[in-house]
Amino acid sequence: MNVKPRTSYGRGPLFMFVCVLALSVCASASPFYIVEVTAPDEVALADLLNCGLTIDNRVDRKVTFYVNEEELEQLKKLSYPLHLLETIPDGSSADKASGYTSYDQIGPLFSSYANQYPNIVQTGTLGQTPQYREIWAIKITLTPEQEADKPVVKYIAAIHGDEIVGVEMCLYFIQDLLENFGKNPFISDLIRKTVIWVVPIMNPDGHAAVSRYSAGKDLNRNFPAYGQHYSTTLFDGEPLGDEKVPVENGCIMRWHVRYPANLCANFHGGALLANYPYDNTPGISSGSPAISPDDDVFRYLALEYSRNNPPMYQSPIFPQGIINGSAWYSITGGMMDWHYRFLGCPELTLEISADKRPPASQLPRFWDENRDAMYAYLSAVHMGIRGLVKDRTTKLPLWAKVMTHDRAQPVFTSRAVGNYHRLLLPGTYNLTYQAPGYITYHADAIAVESSGTTRKDIFLSDGDVNQDGTKDAEDVQAVVNAALGKATSFDADVDGRGLSATDIQAVINAVL
Numbered sequence: 016m017n018v019k020p021r022t023s024y025g026r027g028p029l030f031m032f033v034c035v036l037a038l039s040v041c042a043s044a045s046p047f048y049i050v051e052v053t054a055p056d057e058v059a060l061a062d063l064l065n066c067g068l069t070i071d072n073r074v075d076r077k078v079t080f081y082v083n084e085e086e087l088e089q090l091k092k093l094s095y096p097l098h099l100l101e102t103i104p105d106g107s108s109a110d111k112a113s114g115y116t117s118y119d120q121i122g123p124l125f126s127s128y129a130n131q132y133p134n135i136v137q138t139g140t141l142g143q144t145p146q147y148r149e150i151w152a153i154k155i156t157l158t159p160e161q162e163a164d165k166p167v168v169k170y171i172a173a174i175h176g177d178e179i180v181g182v183e184m185c186l187y188f189i190q191d192l193l194e195n196f197g198k199n200p201f202i203s204d205l206i207r208k209t210v211i212w213v214v215p216i217m218n219p220d221g222h223a224a225v226s227r228y229s230a231g232k233d234l235n236r237n238f239p240a241y242g243q244h245y246s247t248t249l250f251d252g253e254p255l256g257d258e259k260v261p262v263e264n265g266c267i268m269r270w271h272v273r274y275p276a277n278l279c280a281n282f283h284g285g286a287l288l289a290n291y292p293y294d295n296t297p298g299i300s301s302g303s304p305a306i307s308p309d310d311d312v313f314r315y316l317a318l319e320y321s322r323n324n325p326p327m328y329q330s331p332i333f334p335q336g337i338i339n340g341s342a343w344y345s346i347t348g349g350m351m352d353w354h355y356r357f358l359g360c361p362e363l364t365l366e367i368s369a370d371k372r373p374p375a376s377q378l379p380r381f382w383d384e385n386r387d388a389m390y391a392y393l394s395a396v397h398m399g400i401r402g403l404v405k406d407r408t409t410k411l412p413l414w415a416k417v418m419t420h421d422r423a424q425p426v427f428t429s430r431a432v433g434n435y436h437r438l439l440l441p442g443t444y445n446l447t448y449q450a451p452g453y454i455t456y457h458a459d460a461i462a463v464e465s466s467g468t469t470r471k472d473i474f475l476s477d478g479d480v481n482q483d484g485t486k487d488a489e490d491v492q493a494v495v496n497a498a499l500g501k502a503t504s505f506d507a508d509v510d511g512r513g514l515s516a517t518d519i520q521a522v523i524n525a526v527l
């Protein structure tokens with residue numbers, strides 16, 4: 016069999032070049048400490064949660080910090096009960112768990128999958144890390160070389176290099192998908208109608224060193240932060256800002272822009288829960304919930320995962336194993352909030368093992384606990400409203416913003432295909448479709464059922480109502496004639512609310 020050429024999922028050669036050049040400084044040589052500090056009361060807890068140091072976990076009034084020497088001294092000065100849980104020399108842990116997959120195995124493994132399953136697998140790299148490792152990605156769907164009108168789900172693990180159970184769960188998941196294609200009807204159907212991307216190790220340098228960090232940076236605190244680095248969305252003209260973040264984050268950001276996702280999850284260790292947006296809203300203090308416009312959808316998604324992961328669901332600490340990010344502890348610069356706020360993709364942070372590095376002999380048990388959850392969560396992308404947004408005349412796909420009435424967060428079509436997937440629970444919704452240079456279109460009272468998606472394809476008009484290639488007085492006359500009830504060969508309802516004076520006004524505005 017021919018060796019399948021490796022694909023670069025980014026901006027091609029230029030993209031690779033940028034990633035290689037943007038090297039970060041070397042990791043600091045000083046050790047890190049993992050410490051648990053117990054707040055004596057609620058006021059002290061609020062202070063701890065808002066002190067600005069890196070928090071990794073919180074159970075009631077016990078807060079776990081990742082700190083350097085200087086920060087440790089800061090914490091000691093508080094005179095609260097403090098337990099040193101682990102010292103990490105040189106920013107990496109000496110405690111390398113054996114029996115886990117190494118970074119070096121990923122490339123050859125993915126190549127073998129691409130050879131074995133060429134009709135459903137494409138593999139590639141999102142770019143190189145500061146230490147010249149590849150960020151491997153695998154794309155699993157029927158005819159993966161085509162960009163099709165299918166929802167896209169992405170699983171990403173090891174943004175924290177020392178949280179390694181997620182890596183193994185992603186690898187189990189990939190293998191399970193591939194081995195069952197053509198055998199298990201549910202899995203085969205999922206692969207046919209969904210684009211599934213997996214990046215098992217987002218932070219390969221950290222993974223190789225068994226370190227949380229890359230080049231001394233916590234990648235999940237270094238995405239652009241809402242309110243500091245951006246306030247709207249990429250669609251609304253906000254710059255991507257990929258040159259100002261760690262190399263790995265830039266690679267992930269460009270990949271999300273080029274191949275937009277409709278649902279995403281990133282896997283962590285150190286706790287057992289499904290954490291949903293927001294992790295932070297400016298003005299809301301850490302420890303208090305920061306509620307997003309899609310709170311109902313996020314709670315549903317989080318429960319889809321936890322209900323199918325019994326130890327998570329039965330958590331003695333977090334009811335049903337789910338929690339709002341900010342209610343747990345607030346972080347800024349996290350991937351989850353950025354992906355949702357900036358690109359409109361719902362994402363969860365899944366903490367899947369209380370122990371970050373349990374013995375490898377326990378991995379089959381972890382897979383038992385996560386398998387159904389990973390499938391259930393992925394399947395949840397097939398709910399809500401989906402469709403294509405195209406130019407009414409040329410039928411070309413449009414990059415459009417899709418707003419849901421009473422929800423401030425938009426979603427966007429993919430530029431390549433023009434498809435959108437608006438995750439919504441059963442109910443009736445009013446949607447609005449906007450694209451620059453086009454008349455805004457309203458689709459009211461769209462019913463969403465409890466299973467499957469409701470299809471709504473939209474054709475936007477730029478004001479060229481009679482479709483003769485120009486926008487002029489004839490178009491105004493055409494829409495007036497249509498509104499007066501004269502027979503026309505074209506659809507003059509340009510705003511989606513039936514033929515009326517609003518269509519005439521919209522066309523006048525477009526023509527002027």
Ligand SMILES: [Zn+2]
Nearest residue numbers: 175178283284
């Ligand atoms: Zn983590």
